Amino acid sequence: MSVSPLHLEAELLRRISERDQAAFRLVYDKYRKRIYTFSLRLLKSAELAEEIVQETFLKIWLMEDELNKVSHLEPYLVTICRNKCLDVLRQTAKALKSNHIRTQNWSESHNETEELILLQDTNDLLQAGIERLPTQQKRVYQLCRQQGLKYEEAAAEMNISPLTVKTHMQQALRSLRVYMNTHTDLAVALIILKLL
Structure with missing residues (x-):
């Protein structure tokens, strides 16, 4: 009598919740490439994709009792991965927007300062011409x-x-x-x- 894949998965998750490193390694080896590929497709960065893989599996390792509630591991891992990728994309967009605003404000104030100096010099020169x-x-x-x-x-x-x-x-x-x-x-x- 063969054991179903879902039963094997449930057994691996139970063992991981008990801090079984061998079971964790089996899950990591089986799904690492899938999570990496998914992350890379979303983030377009090998370095960030590697970080997401580490964070995704770290979350699984730290879950303990909650792992018993997981019925299908692969979609669950992909969901964790997707959420972490979206967090990275949101943070990146926020940082870019913040940098753009700072750069724009600096450029505008920098230009205003230059214009004020130029205008003052021009007015001084004009005044000398009038005299x-x-x-x-x-x-x-x-x-x-x-x-x-x-x-x-x-x-x-x-x-x-x-x-x-x-x-x-x-x-x-x-x-x-x-x-x-x-x-x-x-x-x-x-x-x-x-x-x-």
């Missing part, structure tokens, strides 16, 4: 561009015609563009032109 303008052009630029007055309002303030204000403004802008272009590189010049 070099002839008196009338400087006054028109300050009234119209810095204080936001219209040409007519600046003309009334300076006691000159709106057409003269417009002419002074055009000359001031031309002078500032030349000054800025001779004192900055191309990237800064493009930012300056937006400011002007």
